[in-house]
Amino acid sequence: MAKLPVELVHAVRRARGEDNLKVSELEAKTGLSRYVLYRVINGTTTSVRPSTIEKLNKWLYQRI
Numbered sequence: 001m002a003k004l005p006v007e008l009v010h011a012v013r014r015a016r017g018e019d020n021l022k023v024s025e026l027e028a029k030t031g032l033s034r035y036v037l038y039r040v041i042n043g044t045t046t047s048v049r050p051s052t053i054e055k056l057n058k059w060l061y062q063r064i
Contacts, residue, residue: 001047004040013041014058015063030059 016026023041027034032055039045040056 002050002051002053004046004048008053008056008060009040009043011060015060016041019063026059032056032057 021023021029022033023037026032026037032052036048036052040048040052
């Protein structure tokens with residue numbers, strides 16, 4: 001398990017708000033389950049798999 005960077009969580013929250021995405025829509029775009037996304041967005045988890053961080057980073061970079 002990898003430590004989830006706080007900056008990444010803030011970036012995901014901000015991007016989700018800017019794009020006005022529901023968690024189910026973010027699920028389709030990232031390939032992550034909505035349960036993982038809820039835990040990340042709500043801050044209830046601080047450690048995730050490295051692949052989760054990679055998928056979130058990939059989605060953020062694709063938005064640019």
